[in-house]
Amino acid sequence: MKPETDPVPLLQVEGVGKRYGARIGCADVSFDLFPGEVMGIVGESGSGKSTLLNCLAGHLEPDEGRVIFDTRAEGPVDTLTMSEPARRMLGRTDWAFVHQHARDGLRMSVSAGGNIGERLMAVGERHYGHIRDTATDWLGRVEIAADRIDDRPTAFSGGMQQRLQIARNLVTGPRLVFMDEPTGGLDVSVQARLLDLLRGLVRDMGLSAIIVTHDLAVVRLLAHRLMVMKDGHVVETGLTDQVLDDPQHSYTQLLVSSVLQV
Numbered sequence: 001m002k003p004e005t006d007p008v009p010l011l012q013v014e015g016v017g018k019r020y021g022a023r024i025g026c027a028d029v030s031f032d033l034f035p036g037e038v039m040g041i042v043g044e045s046g047s048g049k050s051t052l053l054n055c056l057a058g059h060l061e062p063d064e065g066r067v068i069f070d071t072r073a074e075g076p077v078d079t080l081t082m083s084e085p086a087r088r089m090l091g092r093t094d095w096a097f098v099h100q101h102a103r104d105g106l107r108m109s110v111s112a113g114g115n116i117g118e119r120l121m122a123v124g125e126r127h128y129g130h131i132r133d134t135a136t137d138w139l140g141r142v143e144i145a146a147d148r149i150d151d152r153p154t155a156f157s158g159g160m161q162q163r164l165q166i167a168r169n170l171v172t173g174p175r176l177v178f179m180d181e182p183t184g185g186l187d188v189s190v191q192a193r194l195l196d197l198l199r200g201l202v203r204d205m206g207l208s209a210i211i212v213t214h215d216l217a218v219v220r221l222l223a224h225r226l227m228v229m230k231d232g233h234v235v236e237t238g239l240t241d242q243v244l245d246d247p248q249h250s251y252t253q254l255l256v257s258s259v260l261q262v
């Protein structure tokens with residue numbers, strides 16, 4: 001029996017490609033992302049993961065293709081042709097971007113509470129008491145003690161900085177989160193805790209996310225679906241467990257077996 005209404009994808013990516021001169025960044029990438037779905041993008045260094053993520057998030061202009069987002073106000077809109085102010089507003093409301101290096105996503109000279117609060121102010125929140133309460137609540141959610149609210153991120157460990165960056169990104173209740181190696185560069189034990197936290201937040205908030213990583217353990221834990229990239233092209237895609245347990249493409253087989261050997 002046909003479902004009554006087919007779900008509308010939150011994001012439709014159609015034939016996205018980007019070149020750097022003669023070199024391919026990424027080529028002919030297409031997929032749909034549905035609400036509440038987490039897509040992992042894996043591949044070795046230089047395979048085009050970051051190029052693709054930055055094209056999707058509007059940080060880089062692709063040479064070809066369309067990136068259609070289901071906006072709250074107007075329904076599906078091609079984000080590549082929307083006006084710059086409209087795209088900026090999307091970046092402050094429905095979209096979030098978690099950088100690999102927390103310092104790229106935080107304001108290091110502003111207190112932890114300020115880092116969270118200024119995102120609320122950017123979407124129109126003005127009440128100081130409410131902003132501070134919400135910031136305190138979010139510090140708790142990312143396991144940072146409330147009495148650190150007036151400390152600057154420079155006084156935080158790498159793991160704490162990353163958790164603060166996540167709080168700053170999620171406080172406005174985005175619907176789509178882009179993450180670039182969110183656990184990269186952290187100690188293994190810190191990574192495990194962060195992954196756990198991210199998994200809880202994604203589940204509890206029903207977030208859709210696109211996560212770039214070279215760490216298969218990250219996608220195993222977080223991603224419903226997986227895209228494997230090599231030399232700018234998608235070579236395999238499918239449900240995460242299926243792709244990792246029964247890889248079809250020789251490159252994916254190599255990726256999976258090289259992880260098992262370490």
Ligand SMILES: Nc1ncnc2c1ncn2[C@@H]1O[C@H](COP(=O)(O)OP(=O)(O)OP(=O)(O)O)[C@@H](O)[C@H]1O
Pocket residue numbers: 020023024025026043044045046047048049050051052214
């Ligand atoms: N600014 C740039 N100028 C020229 N070439 C670039 C630029 N950025 C990326 N490239 C090239 O595009 C290709 C894809 O790079 P990209 O950084 O997207 O890969 P990646 O999979 O994200 O790698 P990593 O995991 O190391 O970040 C590579 O061949 C890279 O050398």
